[in-house]
Amino acid sequence: MASSHIAEYYAGKSVLITGATGFMGKVLVEKMLRSCPRVSALYLLVRPKAGQSMQERVAAMMECKLFDRVREDNPDFHSKIVPVSSELTQPGLGIGAADVERLTACINIVFHCAATIRFDEPLKHALQLNVIATQQLLSLAQQMHHLEAFIHISTAYANCNRRHIDEIIYPPPVEPKKLIDSLEWMDDSIVRDITPRLIGDRPNTYTYTKALAECVVQQERGKINVAIIRPSIVGASWQEPFPGWIDNFNGPSGIFIAAGKGILRTMRANNDAVADLIPVDVVINLTLAAGWYTAVQKPKSALVYNCTTGGINPFHWGEIEHHVMSTFKRNPLEQAFRRPNANITSNYLINQYWILVSHKFPALLYDLFLRLSGQKPQMMRIFNRLHKAIGLLEYFSSQDWEWNSENLNMLMSQLSPGDRKTFNFDVRQLNWPEYIENYCIGTKKYVLNEDMSEIPAARQHLRKLRNIRYTFNTVLLVFIWRVFIARSQMARNIWYFVVSLCFKFLSYFRASSTLSK
Ligand SMILES: CCCCC/C=C\C/C=C\CCCCCCCC(=O)SCCNC(=O)CCNC(=O)[C@H](O)C(C)(C)COP(=O)(O)OP(=O)(O)OC[C@H]1O[C@@H](n2cnc3c(N)ncnc32)[C@H](O)[C@@H]1OP(=O)(O)O
Numbered sequence: 001m002a003s004s005h006i007a008e009y010y011a012g013k014s015v016l017i018t019g020a021t022g023f024m025g026k027v028l029v030e031k032m033l034r035s036c037p038r039v040s041a042l043y044l045l046v047r048p049k050a051g052q053s054m055q056e057r058v059a060a061m062m063e064c065k066l067f068d069r070v071r072e073d074n075p076d077f078h079s080k081i082v083p084v085s086s087e088l089t090q091p092g093l094g095i096g097a098a099d100v101e102r103l104t105a106c107i108n109i110v111f112h113c114a115a116t117i118r119f120d121e122p123l124k125h126a127l128q129l130n131v132i133a134t135q136q137l138l139s140l141a142q143q144m145h146h147l148e149a150f151i152h153i154s155t156a157y158a159n160c161n162r163r164h165i166d167e168i169i170y171p172p173p174v175e176p177k178k179l180i181d182s183l184e185w186m187d188d189s190i191v192r193d194i195t196p197r198l199i200g201d202r203p204n205t206y207t208y209t210k211a212l213a214e215c216v217v218q219q220e221r222g223k224i225n226v227a228i229i230r231p232s233i234v235g236a237s238w239q240e241p242f243p244g245w246i247d248n249f250n251g252p253s254g255i256f257i258a259a260g261k262g263i264l265r266t267m268r269a270n271n272d273a274v275a276d277l278i279p280v281d282v283v284i285n286l287t288l289a290a291g292w293y294t295a296v297q298k299p300k301s302a303l304v305y306n307c308t309t310g311g312i313n314p315f316h317w318g319e320i321e322h323h324v325m326s327t328f329k330r331n332p333l334e335q336a337f338r339r340p341n342a343n344i345t346s347n348y349l350i351n352q353y354w355i356l357v358s359h360k361f362p363a364l365l366y367d368l369f370l371r372l373s374g375q376k377p378q379m380m381r382i383f384n385r386l387h388k389a390i391g392l393l394e395y396f397s398s399q400d401w402e403w404n405s406e407n408l409n410m411l412m413s414q415l416s417p418g419d420r421k422t423f424n425f426d427v428r429q430l431n432w433p434e435y436i437e438n439y440c441i442g443t444k445k446y447v448l449n450e451d452m453s454e455i456p457a458a459r460q461h462l463r464k465l466r467n468i469r470y471t472f473n474t475v476l477l478v479f480i481w482r483v484f485i486a487r488s489q490m491a492r493n494i495w496y497f498v499v500s501l502c503f504k505f506l507s508y509f510r511a512s513s514t515l516s517k
């Protein structure tokens, strides 16, 4: 490996990571273990979940394919991982006294990734996790005797009520402490009722609470070295540890899958709007570089890094649609509902028309078929869930934002040539068609666990679906025509005229072929 200031910096350091079991957290843990192999220990704040203890969850995570390269380099990589039990919504983050003592004694750098990223999260819970837990983690960080940097992962959409977003922390929509105090005594139904008024021109509680969290981080800037990373729409990995790694349905991934399965046929999005996707490995490389820079340079103010692609290497939703469809036609998903053929439109009425014709009508027909064959209807339920998800995402695919990326450029200029390679976050080199193809194949392999060797069978299934569609369309056409004929004398005359013309042609060809023999 080329000499690396960043890897050198992390050598011998103890790192605390929240959200390590999540999409980005896992990539962060993997990258640290692979590219900063002399890091002393990674302390992961993890809660028990779904009947699994935190140790079992971390052990299962390490088995994941994502860690194959690290496993190859160092089969003993587990020894660096120290799981710490923590429920971030509990007082004191639910960390035991002995663990608090251990963490305050040894942690050098904190990466705060944990959050609820659901768009429909009730405000109280989003506030608890995204704001109050951040505040508590900052308090814990202040007690750490050897802390060098605190890196907070925010979102580029925290200020999505603005069109142009600079790398600054904007004044919060409300003073976080005031909101926390007021919501404390309100019951859930009151909070639900006033939520739209509170979030104002933001689309959901997620972006609103992430904006408040940034303000909470800024309030601590004099006491600890903090930096904020603001990724846009985080997608599958571009290069590391291998192209196309993705493990969830969030953001566009669920949309790609639904389109690949032939379920999603229409969606409201602006073809010409910038699709600000950012590969997960780029975000993590920037995060690690920002950790190094914050700790070593100790900038006076909290630096914010907008981590986006639109201003540097723009790509649009219309182009995404084209490449997603083309990839899934060449590499079909298994057991597709219909042939992949999704179109995006910014026109509300056209979208509603296609929802009726291409979503609801086929779902009704299929559910009828299921009922008649003694099975439980399910398609309408799936479409209702899909429509809910799309409804929540449309805000982001129907408009453009402009993010300033001066701090990101400054940081890139500070890296050594070796670090620029090992911790690459230069998206000018990103080849979009290739990236989208790997992304779609990644959803097939790692989200749906489909085997690439089954592609011929999936293609055969698509051919069967095409034949069903041709047969259905022909039957429908004949049926409509027959109904029409039964009601109109003129249609009957046209029909008899066409049929007799066909007969005349047929007998003419038969006669001419008999003559030529
Ligand atoms: C082919 C044409 C493509 C053109 C592309 C055009 C547009 C792209 C579309 C969108 C891009 C915009 C993305 C904006 C991101 C903004 C940036 C951020 O800050 S990222 C953080 C983003 N957060 C999210 O993405 C979370 C959004 N999800 C939710 O809020 C919720 O999951 C929900 C959508 C409200 C659904 O909640 P519900 O309670 O009903 O379900 P669950 O979450 O419990 O999930 C149940 C089940 O469904 C799976 N699932 C979840 N989401 C989807 C989905 N979008 N599509 C399909 N399936 C989905 C989930 O994994 C669960 O599965 P299982 O039961 O097996 O565990």
Ligand SMILES: NC(=O)C1=CN([C@@H]2O[C@H](COP(=O)(O)OP(=O)(O)OC[C@H]3O[C@@H](n4cnc5c(N)ncnc54)[C@H](OP(=O)(O)O)[C@@H]3O)[C@@H](O)[C@H]2O)C=CC1
Binding pocket: 018, 019, 020, 021, 022, 023, 024, 025, 045, 046, 047, 049, 086, 087, 088, 089, 112, 113, 114, 115, 116, 117, 129, 153, 154, 155, 156, 210, 230, 231, 232, 233, 234, 235, 250, 251
């Ligand atoms: N994904 C994206 O497109 C984007 C994400 N971001 C930001 O990046 C960060 C990481 O996002 P991402 O990895 O996608 O999110 P995930 O939903 O994949 O991961 C969230 C993580 O937070 C943990 N967590 C949630 N609730 C609790 C709790 N009560 N106690 C302890 N841990 C908890 C989860 O743990 P558990 O496994 O136990 O649930 C999980 O590890 C977030 O801050 C998000 O706002 C920003 C822009 C875009």
